[in-house]
Amino acid sequence: MTTVSDDLFVSGNILFVKDYEFEDSSKKDKLLIVLYASESDVFIIQSLTTSKDKTYSANKFKHGCNQYNSFTHFYFFDKDKVIGSDNSNTAFKFNLDTFVYFNSNVKKIPTTNLLKYKGGIFKNAKLTNHELKSLLTCMVGSILIPKAENDILSEFLKVL
Numbered sequence: 001m002t003t004v005s006d007d008l009f010v011s012g013n014i015l016f017v018k019d020y021e022f023e024d025s026s027k028k029d030k031l032l033i034v035l036y037a038s039e040s041d042v043f044i045i046q047s048l049t050t051s052k053d054k055t056y057s058a059n060k061f062k063h064g065c066n067q068y069n070s071f072t073h074f075y076f077f078d079k080d081k082v083i084g085s086d087n088s089n090t091a092f093k094f095n096l097d098t099f100v101y102f103n104s105n106v107k108k109i110p111t112t113n114l115l116k117y118k119g120g121i122f123k124n125a126k127l128t129n130h131e132l133k134s135l136l137t138c139m140v141g142s143i144l145i146p147k148a149e150n151d152i153l154s155e156f157l158k159v160l
Contacts, residue, residue, distance in 0.1 A: 009037040009111060009141045011160070012084070012127040014092075015044075018120035022046075031124060035106070035136065036156045038071055042114055043049075043153065045100055065138030075100040075135050084127040091146035092125040100135075102144040 008015060013034045020030035035043040063078040077083060077098040082091040114121065126137070136157045140150055 008121060008123055009034055009042045010102050010113070010126075011036055011156070012129070012132040013123050014084070014125040014127065016122045016124045017114075017117050020117070033100075033127070033135070035132075037111070040111055041108050042111055043106065043149065046105050046109075064134050065141070073102055073138070073144055075102075075138050078135075083131045084125050086125045087123060102139055102142045105143075106139065106145055108149060108150055108152075116155060129160070133157065136160070 011034055015032045015034060017030050017032060019027040020032070021027050030046075033045040035045065056058070061076040063076060063081050065073075066076050067073050077094050077100070079094055079097045082093050084092045086092045136153055139145055140154045140157060150151070
């Protein structure tokens with residue numbers, strides 16, 4: 001397993017955090033996707049992920065960016081699609097169909113806040129560059145991403 005001293009905060013990394021603390025002080029083991037990292041901050045998808053379709057639709061969604069209505073913009077990971085590799089360089093995919101909803105889930109967190117999980121934060125897998133670009137393209141096209149975060153992620157996407 002990777003330790004905090006290794007390059008955890010690299011774009012595309014899927015991190016496992018033991019007892020991740022949310023803004024309401026609740027704690028839960030959580031997977032996070034690192035979107036972008038600067039020297040002081042890490043942009044993550046915090047509420048990764050759910051296997052529940054919150055659109056209440058019987059539709060079968062396509063892998064990638066989906067828009068259910070003008071407000072429900074999300075990214076769908078098909079459980080049968082390889083999206084990256086794990087720490088053994090083995091093909092990685094989620095065990096269940098997975099929905100990533102952008103509403104209030106993209107967070108800019110000071111790196112020091114994630115460093116407090118030393119011993120409880122590990123790299124689980126890494127998205128392919130193509131998958132990361134697709135996810136970011138979907139996100140920056142969503143009206144649910146705050147402008148400040150959207151601007152930074154848009155600039156990063158240009159150089160990715």
